[in-house]
Structure formats: structure tokens, C-alpha cells
Amino acid sequence: MPKALAGYRICDFTGQLAGAGATRHLAAFGAEVIRIEDPVNQGRWDILRGQPPYKDERRGINLGGSFNNHNVGKRGITLNLRTERGKELLTDLVRVSDVVSENFSAGVMDRLGFGYDQLRAIKQDVVYVSSSGFGKQGPYGTYKTWGPIVQAVSGLTWTSKLRDLEPAGWGYSYMDHTGGYYMCIAILAALHHRNMTGEGQWVDMSCTDAGATLTGPAVLDYTVNGRPTRRDGLPDSNHNRWPPMAPHAVYPAEGEDNWIAIACRDEPDWHALAAEVGEPWTGDQRFATLDGRIEHEAALDEALCGWTTSRDKFATAERLRAAGVPASAVQRPGERIDHDENTSAWGLWPTVRQTDMGDVRVDGVPAHLSETEWELEHGAPNLGEHNEEVYGGLLGLDADEIASLREEGVI
Known part of the structure; x- marks a missing residue:
């Protein structure tokens, strides 16, 4: 079956779910996503690398469950951009790529010498997508964020609570999911524009604004009706007022925490x-x-x-x-994933083979395309797993050159 995004190459600096979650979807539909990691810190700019949950008792930089899930289907190389040779190699890689994606804090790519102006000089029609907490421009552009902060600033934490209790938030960085989805959409939109016009562009994205889009009904109610979200025992996340329904709630069942x-x-x-x-x-x-x-x-x-x-x-x-x-x-994860007949029929959690971890289940894509179906062919890359393939097969270096780069700390 043909792949919808076959032929596209992504030069990927993303980390955590907010960034890596975007490019994993592109990989599922056939794009070649090359993840670039720093050999000096073993790729730990992404704090999930090597971190729990684990499949078994083994521990190590290539055995982190969340990292594997967020980077399934990608290739991985190491590259030290503190070195001039490392910068030369990145320049060569950008020349043969369609997209450069990252979710660093503002200014990181510029300090490395690969801001949008520099990238465009290397490849005139490159699509550069940067995602951060507040975007790279504007008065908050230099601020750094994590998911719970984004939830709070976007207004979502304020709207999530039970009656007459303080705002609870969501307990997990769901904004990483939303940011990843928007980043994926932005990449596809920019590629479509390039295909139609031959023009590349810089897409600057803000995860906080992505979160703010989910507060639409609360914002509309206040701006149109003058009704604040917190009033008269509201919001009450367990009941429904628009339209009114009763009974409407989650109720205890037989057994503990059912x-x-x-x-x-x-x-x-x-x-x-x-x-x-x-x-x-x-x-x-x-x-x-x-x-x-x-x-x-x-x-x-x-x-x-x-x-x-x-x-x-x-x-x-x-x-x-x-x-x-x-x-x-209300299903527990095991009930939803292992024992739900619809889940099995849908194929939402496929099993892939990761080089060190072995067979492991990962998130699939909640959509099926009749002509260009997604496929997750392998797990996340080990650190530098595809150095030979990329530097040799794609950039044309021979084995001796690659060995020298490794000895010199370039890769």
C-alpha cells in the first residue's frame, strides 16, 4: 500500500511529546523522520530518553517506554553541533530535507547558527517549524514552559474542577498532545503550500495558544453573556449544564475504585x-x-x-x-487496552520491535485511511542507531570517515 507522506524527509530536533509527538504521526504515514541527538549528553535534552516506564527490569538510555512511544518509526543519528564539522554535516542534511522541526526554547537554533534565515540560505524552500510555550515572537517569547504551566496560563486549569473546590488541573501534560497535533497540522499545511507555490516558510507555534483554543465556550460565555466560569458552584466537571442533563455524573460501582x-x-x-x-x-x-x-x-x-x-x-x-x-x-488502562473488543478490532495499540527493548506495544493512530494506511514499522531508534545509514547512505561518507567522526566526538 502506498504511503501518504512517502518521499518527505524531516530533519527532527524535537523532544518530549509536544514536539516528538508531531513527527511520529508523519513517520506513521511514511515520511522519513531523522531524529538528531547530542552525543555529549546522550540525547537527554529529551528528558524522557531512558526514563520510565520500562518494559522489564532492564534500565538504560535506549529502554525508556515513553521515549519509545513518542519516537516510534523514526531513524536516529547523533551529531555534536558544538563542532564545526558537526555544523557542516547538519548543513548537508538540511540540503536534502524538506522540513526542519524543533521545540527548543526561543533562540536556541539561532545560537547554533541554524535559525530560519540561515536555514533558508542553505535550502531556499525549506519548511522550518518551531514550537515553544509562547512562540518565538512576542513579549513572552523568552519564557520557558512545561505542560502544567501551559494549562494554567491558557486558562484550562481554571475551568477544571469539581463543585466548590479549587481548580484541579488535569494532572498530566495533555497540552503536549494538543501542541503535537497542531505542530503536525502546521507541517502538513506548510508542505502543501510549498508544493503549490515552491515557497518554503517559517511556522512559529505557541503551545499556550494551542491550549487557549480549547477554552472557546468559556471565553464566548464571558465575552457575550458576561458570565464568568467560576460562579454559583461552577464549573462542575461532573455534571452537565449546557444542555442541562440530570442525572449526569460518574457513580461508584461494585469493588474498590470502580x-x-x-x-x-x-x-x-x-x-x-x-x-x-x-x-x-x-x-x-x-x-x-x-x-x-x-x-x-x-x-x-x-x-x-x-x-x-x-x-x-x-x-x-x-x-x-x-x-x-x-x-x-470507567475503564482502567488494562481494561481499555487489553480486554476491550473494539480496541482489538481497531488496532489502536500495535506491537513494534525496538532494537533493545524487543517487542513492545505503542500508540497507533486513531484513523484508518483506505488507500494510504498508516504503519509503524519499528520502535524508536537507539542513540545513534542509524549513523551509518544516514551519514553513509544518505550523505555519502565512507566507513573510515564515519569512524573518524565518532573518534573525534562529532557523532
Whole structure:
């Protein structure tokens, strides 16, 4: 099957999920992504290299589970840009690449001598994509960020909480995912423009602004209606107000830390749920109308909790869905990945072989293309694993030259 991005070459400096997560998608669709790492610090600009989770008891720079997941399908070389020969080799690599991608802090590539003006002088139609917390331009351009900071500054932490409690945030750097997605989109858009016009460009991207795009409803409500997000017990992430629904929450199920999500969209859903529950409280006049259920939502939730607590989450969800009530068991990772029939049918977590780790499961792509399907052919590269292939096969150096570069600390 042909690959949608076959023939494109990415000169990739990205790290962590916010950057590496972008180029992994390009690799899945056939682009040749060459990851460039510093041999002096063993590629540890990406703090995930060699870090947990691990597949087994082994530890080492090539055995980090998250790094493998974020860099699956890529090739990897080492290159010391503190040396003049290293800069010469990067220049040669840029000449035969379509894209240079990075998510360093502002000014790093310029200090290395490879800012956009320098890259364009090397290859006139190069696409240069830089991603950082606030973008490279503007008053915050020099600030450094991590995912939780981006969440807070973008406004997302403020909107994530339970009723009458302080903002909770999300506990994980989900902005790394969003930043990676936007970076991938930007690369594809810039390549399309180049294909149409012959013109390269610099794409400057801000992960904080990517996060801010997810606050649209809250921003709109305030600018149009003058309603702040935090008011009268809001936001309440466990209940639904637009449109109003009740009951609508996650309820305890049988066993320790087991839960089931139930949402009644309308009166038919409520009547169906009440019929399945079959307990006297479902006939309480306080719950006869949507307005009443919302007014007495705490009592409604308490009563429904009493019913769900002694029941298996999967069996109960299946029973409610059969009655037409939206419901789902809250699945643990093992349940979702290992025991969910739809997951198996979809192929969302394929197994790849990483040189040192062996067979390991990684994230797939949540889309299937009928004519140009994605494929993850191998795990993340070991440190410098493809030096011979890239410097020899692509740039034309012989074995003695490559050996000398290694001895001199260039690669």
C-alpha cells in the first residue's frame, strides 16, 4: 500500500511529546523522520530518553517506554553541533530535507547558527517549524514552559474542577498532545503550500495558544453573556449544564475504585433509567421533571449511588445501554487496552520491535485511511542507531570517515 507522506524527509530536533509527538504521526504515514541527538549528553535534552516506564527490569538510555512511544518509526543519528564539522554535516542534511522541526526554547537554533534565515540560505524552500510555550515572537517569547504551566496560563486549569473546590488541573501534560497535533497540522499545511507555490516558510507555534483554543465556550460565555466560569458552584466537571442533563455524573460501582458514567439526555432517558432501577426513590416527585432533578441533584446522585455501588460496572453499563440509557464503565488502562473488543478490532495499540527493548506495544493512530494506511514499522531508534545509514547512505561518507567522526566526538 502506498504511503501518504512517502518521499518527505524531516530533519527532527524535537523532544518530549509536544514536539516528538508531531513527527511520529508523519513517520506513521511514511515520511522519513531523522531524529538528531547530542552525543555529549546522550540525547537527554529529551528528558524522557531512558526514563520510565520500562518494559522489564532492564534500565538504560535506549529502554525508556515513553521515549519509545513518542519516537516510534523514526531513524536516529547523533551529531555534536558544538563542532564545526558537526555544523557542516547538519548543513548537508538540511540540503536534502524538506522540513526542519524543533521545540527548543526561543533562540536556541539561532545560537547554533541554524535559525530560519540561515536555514533558508542553505535550502531556499525549506519548511522550518518551531514550537515553544509562547512562540518565538512576542513579549513572552523568552519564557520557558512545561505542560502544567501551559494549562494554567491558557486558562484550562481554571475551568477544571469539581463543585466548590479549587481548580484541579488535569494532572498530566495533555497540552503536549494538543501542541503535537497542531505542530503536525502546521507541517502538513506548510508542505502543501510549498508544493503549490515552491515557497518554503517559517511556522512559529505557541503551545499556550494551542491550549487557549480549547477554552472557546468559556471565553464566548464571558465575552457575550458576561458570565464568568467560576460562579454559583461552577464549573462542575461532573455534571452537565449546557444542555442541562440530570442525572449526569460518574457513580461508584461494585469493588474498590470502580466507577460507571451515566448520562440522561432527556425525559425518555430518565424514564428508562427509572424503570431499570425500579426502586421507590425513582418515583419521588422531586425528580419528576428536569428542573426538579437539577434542583435536587445532590439527593438524586446520592440515591443513584446507592443503586450502582453494589453492581458490576460492565454489566450495569451494558444493561442500561440495552434500555437506551447512555452509560459506560470507567475503564482502567488494562481494561481499555487489553480486554476491550473494539480496541482489538481497531488496532489502536500495535506491537513494534525496538532494537533493545524487543517487542513492545505503542500508540497507533486513531484513523484508518483506505488507500494510504498508516504503519509503524519499528520502535524508536537507539542513540545513534542509524549513523551509518544516514551519514553513509544518505550523505555519502565512507566507513573510515564515519569512524573518524565518532573518534573525534562529532557523532
